[in-house]
Amino acid sequence: MKYFLHNTWKHRAHVLMCIPVILILFFFNYVPMAGLSLAFKRFDYNKGIWGSPFVKFENFKFLMASGKTFTRMTLNTLKYYFIFLILGTSLNIALAIAIDQFVFKRLGKAMQSIMIIPVFISYAAVQFIVYAFLSNNGMVNNVIQFFGGEPIRWYINPKYWTAILTIVKMWNGVGYGSVLFMSVLAGIDQELYEAAKIDGANKRQQIMHITLPSLVPMTTIIILLSVGGIMRSDTGLFYQVTRNSGILYPTTQVIDSYVLNSMLTTSSYGFSAAATFYQSVVGLILILLANYTVRKIEPDNALF
Amino acid sequence: MEYAAVGNKENVFRARKKKKISVGQYILAFILGLYTLFCLLPILLVFVTAFSDDKSIASNGYSYFPEKWSLEGFRYVFKYGRQLFTSYGVTIFITVVGTIFGLLIMSMFAFALSRRDFMFRKFLSVYILIPMLFSGGQLANYLVFTSSYKLKDSLLLLIIPLSVSTMNIIILRTYIQTSIPEELMDSARIDGAGEYRTFFQIVMPLMKPVLASVGFMMATAYWNDWQNALLYIDTASKNPLQLLLIRIQKNIEFLLNNKNISGAALAAIQKGIPEYSATMATVLTVIGPIMIAYPFFQKYFIKGLTVGSIKG
Numbered sequence: 001m002k003y004f005l006h007n008t009w010k011h012r013a014h015v016l017m018c019i020p021v022i023l024i025l026f027f028f029n030y031v032p033m034a035g036l037s038l039a040f041k042r043f044d045y046n047k048g049i050w051g052s053p054f055v056k057f058e059n060f061k062f063l064m065a066s067g068k069t070f071t072r073m074t075l076n077t078l079k080y081y082f083i084f085l086i087l088g089t090s091l092n093i094a095l096a097i098a099i100d101q102f103v104f105k106r107l108g109k110a111m112q113s114i115m116i117i118p119v120f121i122s123y124a125a126v127q128f129i130v131y132a133f134l135s136n137n138g139m140v141n142n143v144i145q146f147f148g149g150e151p152i153r154w155y156i157n158p159k160y161w162t163a164i165l166t167i168v169k170m171w172n173g174v175g176y177g178s179v180l181f182m183s184v185l186a187g188i189d190q191e192l193y194e195a196a197k198i199d200g201a202n203k204r205q206q207i208m209h210i211t212l213p214s215l216v217p218m219t220t221i222i223i224l225l226s227v228g229g230i231m232r233s234d235t236g237l238f239y240q241v242t243r244n245s246g247i248l249y250p251t252t253q254v255i256d257s258y259v260l261n262s263m264l265t266t267s268s269y270g271f272s273a274a275a276t277f278y279q280s281v282v283g284l285i286l287i288l289l290a291n292y293t294v295r296k297i298e299p300d301n302a303l304f
Numbered sequence: 305m306e307y308a309a310v311g312n313k314e315n316v317f318r319a320r321k322k323k324k325i326s327v328g329q330y331i332l333a334f335i336l337g338l339y340t341l342f343c344l345l346p347i348l349l350v351f352v353t354a355f356s357d358d359k360s361i362a363s364n365g366y367s368y369f370p371e372k373w374s375l376e377g378f379r380y381v382f383k384y385g386r387q388l389f390t391s392y393g394v395t396i397f398i399t400v401v402g403t404i405f406g407l408l409i410m411s412m413f414a415f416a417l418s419r420r421d422f423m424f425r426k427f428l429s430v431y432i433l434i435p436m437l438f439s440g441g442q443l444a445n446y447l448v449f450t451s452s453y454k455l456k457d458s459l460l461l462l463i464i465p466l467s468v469s470t471m472n473i474i475i476l477r478t479y480i481q482t483s484i485p486e487e488l489m490d491s492a493r494i495d496g497a498g499e500y501r502t503f504f505q506i507v508m509p510l511m512k513p514v515l516a517s518v519g520f521m522m523a524t525a526y527w528n529d530w531q532n533a534l535l536y537i538d539t540a541s542k543n544p545l546q547l548l549l550i551r552i553q554k555n556i557e558f559l560l561n562n563k564n565i566s567g568a569a570l571a572a573i574q575k576g577i578p579e580y581s582a583t584m585a586t587v588l589t590v591i592g593p594i595m596i597a598y599p600f601f602q603k604y605f606i607k608g609l610t611v612g613s614i615k616g
Contacts, residue, residue, distance in 0.1 A: 032440030122528030137365030276441035
């Protein structure tokens with residue numbers, strides 16, 4: 001202990017350098033964690049979070065009472081989480097391998113640059129682009145009509161939106177996501193490939209036995225990091241791209257967009273408070289579980 | 305020496321030329337090309353629509369080959385004149401201040417974390433890891449920031465929450481550990497430079513590539529942040545661009561769907577607003593600066609991600 005204090009004193013300059021980040025994280029991340037206690041309180045704006053009266057589990061009764069809404073939100077959240085995780089990660093890897101294997105390096109680089117661009121466009125702007133494609137006189141309907149089909153009214157048909165949001169999300173994130181994997185691919189020892197070639201392995205075998213296994217640690221970390229956010233969503237996608245349209249809620253409403261809506265429209269937060277509490281706790285439990293499992297199997301790939 | 309290098313290059317060149325390019329590569333090129341188009345076409349549509357004549361869109365729908373080109377959309381956007389100007393100012397302000405502030409405090413933190421004999425750093429590593437795994441969620445944030453800190457309608461809320469991120473700290477720390485030689489810092493210390501001088505005069509200048517890449521990511525996050533603005537900002541003079549974009553959409557939607565306006569008046573309004581081209585022109589003014597900045601930062605950006613992703 002004495003040694004520790006001594007060491008800290010010796011590094012006082014470093015401690016000082018850390019203080020701004022420590023303070024910001026404390027006030028903007030840690031204090032709101034305590035704000036989760038709101039789930040057990042009835043919020044009173046005059047008394048603030050800390051002074052509001054405790055109501056025990058009353059807020060959770062709202063969740064149960066709402067029955068369908070709540071299950072629908074949860075299921076939608078999980079549905080998109082799994083689609084985006086599985087499809088997104090596979091596409092990231094596929095794209096990374098494709099660019100890595102591509103012999104026209106210059107062209108590959110140029111294409112990659114273009115593929116990354118969408119991630120830098122905010123969803124507030126993306127929604128206009130989606131609208132240009134899907135509105136009644138949008139690009140997609142123009143193409144359908146060109147081939148003699150009936151135009152589809154996308155914005156009032158919830159059944160199409162799982163696919164639409166998935167496409168938008170992939171358009172937005174796959175190019176960017178592949179960069180991480182490319183960096184791992186660049187680090188693979190080329191001699192491994194040479195050796196495999198000498199042993200008579202073809203391209204497919206090389207990918208199966210050298211490339212893919214080397215991507216496992218990165219993939220594990222990405223999955224682990226994402227598990228904590230299993231109940232969270234990319235709010236912009238669900239709030240902006242759907243234009244927050246009530247007709248589409250059956251397939252597009254997720255917990256986060258519900259909470260955002262309630263913050264912008266209502267002043268009673270009971271339901272949302274309970275929902276966000278549930279979001280955070282489920283996330284925490286899952287990430288601890290996942291990390292524990294990974295550590296059992298392959299300690300090197302665990303997060304902590 | 306020089307000759308050898310040239311010769312070597314030539315060999316590589318010849319080897320590449322000799323190597324037969326298989327059919328698979330052409331198929332790959334085709335697929336990658338298709339995907340590139342898939343990424344590019346939506347963005348292209350923004351450009352084309354912004355410069356299209358509104359009536360041709362209204363009658364024929366969106367198209368990559370409009371009947372008539374026009375600058376009407378931009379004229380309408382500049383009618384917002386003042387507000388657009390103010391919003392540009394606000395967005396540039398929060399982007400610049402936030403990025404510089406965030407980079408500064410995060411690099412200092414990363415620098416301290418990279419000192420191996422600093423015992424406090426174990427605690428600090430856990431301290432920054434927890435917010436990545438667990439959070440109070442947006443509602444708790446919102447209520448704490450507005451009702452406890454009384455920061456509603458303050459630009460601070462657009463700057464501070466985005467200024468620190470665990471991932472960025474890890475990227476910066478990894479870069480310091482792997483790319484800046486320990487001996488360099490030690491020799492600076494032996495020459496009598498204090499920790500602050502070592503950091504600001506030796507380490508910071510060497511961090512340029514990683515600062516560029518993290519900085520660009522942060523700047524786009526600030527530039528694109530609409531959610532905090534939508535939640536916290538009320539005053540028009542503090543509206544950033546993204547919020548203006550949302551408001552324009554709401555306004556147009558309101559005007560076009562308002563049942564209280566008589567048919568004739570509605571028609572007149574609709575005629576007055578170049579609905580399609582104006583919205584896209586606005587989108588273009590909002591995303592334009594990022595599109596322009598991107599090519600300059602791209603090289604650093606990919607490199608930075610690469611370095612940071614090595615598990616440290």
